[in-house]
Amino acid sequence: MLRPFDSLPRRGRGPLWRDPAARALVFQVLLLIGLASVIGLLVHNTLQNLDARGINTGFDFLDNRAGFSISQTLISYDGNSTYGRTFVIGLLNTLLVSALGIVAATIIGFTVGIARLSPNYLLAKLATVYVELFRNIPLLLQILFWYIAVIRSMPSPRQSLSLGDMVFLNGRGLFVPAPEPQTGFWFSVAALLAGSVAAMLMARHNRQRQSRTGRRLPMGWIIPALVLGLPVMVFLVSGSPLQWDVPALKGFNFSGGLTVLPELLALWIALSIYTAAFIAEIVRSGIQSVPKGQTEAARALSLPPRLTMNQVIIPQAMRVIIPQMTSQYLNLIKNSSLATAIGYPDLVAVFAGTTLNQVGQSVEIMAMTMAVYLVLSLLVSLLMNIYNARTALRER
Amino acid sequence: MATSFFRESLISPRKPPVSRQGLRGWLHENLFSGPVNSLVTLLVGALAIYALVPVIEWALIKAQWVGDSRADCSGDGACWVYIETRLGSLIYGFYPEAQRWRVDIVFVLFVVLGIWLMVPAVPGKKVAALVGLLVFPVVAFFLLSGGFGLEHVPTRRWGGLMLTLVIASVGIVGSLPLGIVLALGRRSSMPLVRGVCVVFIEFWRGVPLITVLFMASVMFPLFVPEDFNIDKLLRALVGIMLFWSAYMAEVVRSGLQAIPSGQGEAGAALGLGYWQRMGLVVLPQALKLVIPGIVNTFIALFKDTTLVLIIGLFDFLALIKAGTSDSSWLGFAIEGFVFAALVYWIFCFGMSRYSQFIERRLYRGH
Incomplete structure (x- = not known):
């Protein structure tokens, strides 16, 4: 940024202590010395404290045996696994x-945000109540x-x-049927991939075609x-190679199927509902930011209402929505x-939590944890x- | 000879169609303008009645309001007796009962100062701000903690709504000035100052508050000399202040960016130094622009004071949570959480309404 003093001629600035450039230099050198000494003091204290308490340093602990159990593991884990x-x-x-949470919050948020703009008074008010209620209550309270x-x-x-004797909900969590792919299921997965790639190519082709000729293919179909159609067809032709493992009550608990922990369920519901209230406001303000003249x-131009919404309003609203949505997604991850x-x-x-309590190397562990969130951000x-x-x- | 006929008077205007005026017009316009709209109205209305009636019945009609033990709560309704019996601990935490008048005085001072600062009709805002920033914290500290003949109450006995308000007030009062300094630093022309501020802001904004609180409770003792013991509450307060100052800095920066550089340059042309330019010309305009953002940050800060329960401080929510496992009052978790939600909601909604009010007041139409 151009500062007024940048354009002043060198002479006529007077003595050195009146020279902004010199003062800036001195100030920065002092800041550097101050910062270095504070950091140096902290490191010195930390090393001394670690030494006095007999705490190891370094990341060797990551190879040690953890020996505690974890209630939900997406990859194989047992007591002999490492930290x-x-x-x-x-x-x-x-x-x-x-x-x-991001998927659910986006769906709920868009629905509520659009409902707030509904011409129907009751629906709009209901959406307003949703937003004002949930965004003004602490997330932790909602989770608890x-x-x-x-x-x-x-x-x-x-x-x-239970829902049709397939899905069960109780104090131990949510039990849903688990899909069990049989031989030949991978054809359907391959078809899904191929279909998606083909769809992307088609969309690109359609854009080029539209800018060349002004005509659009019926992409909606x-x-x-x-x-969807291609994988479903392959799936049916290859003889429906997918079975469902339905949970069943055995003794005091359910076995089989997929178990969603009560903790995960509570966290998911609370995060989605809370973040959706913020996303709804972003969607509403985004849509309202598009001038009525559009x-x-x-x-x-006699565009039908659906095309107006999809091709005129939403692309312009997205410009306002996307940056704010990003920060909501980041908040959700941090929350x-x-x-x-x-x-x-x-x-x-x-x-x-657990690992830190067992190992005690708080500096390394907190640094790793914070680094994860920083990298994700x-x-x-x-x-x-x-x-x-x-x-x-894209302006001129 | 042609004859002409003229009306001598105007025909009285026709009335608008009945379906466009009054209650019926409003209903037609807003609820039943078409088949889809009517269907939505009926569905939403049915849903609202289906959901609201049992809730009102539970919370108000069938609820038990008076009593003093669990035995008084036998009906289907909410048991507000549960809240009443523990209201004292919810407000004061473990503060000694004989000393609670000290907290009451702080509450009263807090409310009086708040009204003085927030109601535009009351004069003397500068005096109020000085009292609020310099005198009140000192008085409140000595009243709450002890000294000058008052019995010492250690911070581990602080709790409940009082602790929540202490954390929120200190966080708000501490993070705003720090945030302003950081925002100015981020826009500085000195590369080192700018770099330090950018790294500081982006670091705190990139990590969750909970890791900051963990850091304050497990790492902070390592940073200071061994025999140097800092209060747990103070460590959490410092963490909260640093964390929220980064968010505040970004809000303030967005306001600074909206002020045309000609404003600062005009100040420089009048011979104002940097701090005069910022303090007298740029910041007053910038802060006015970002009042909604600042209040939103305050609201977020207030809601996030609940996180201190994870590091073992007993704020309002922590006491509610502890109540759910009280063996003589099992099964009243919903009452506890609904009450807590109501309290937090009133604070947050009030703050957001106040910010809208101020925004309208400061709006000058240019």
């Missing part, structure tokens, strides 16, 4: 609940409410709520047919660390910035 493995398990659990007051107070497995111009309050084994609970911002740059307004 390095507990780190990976915690990280995967954090990523799992974050991904689930869902965990302690709702899910843990559910009936025992014998009296669990082509893309679902490629992405809709009117589209109507004047997932509240898992530790209800004992969901996420990175903070497993690594900065940077990665998500990077991806969103790329998307943002592609959709940004």
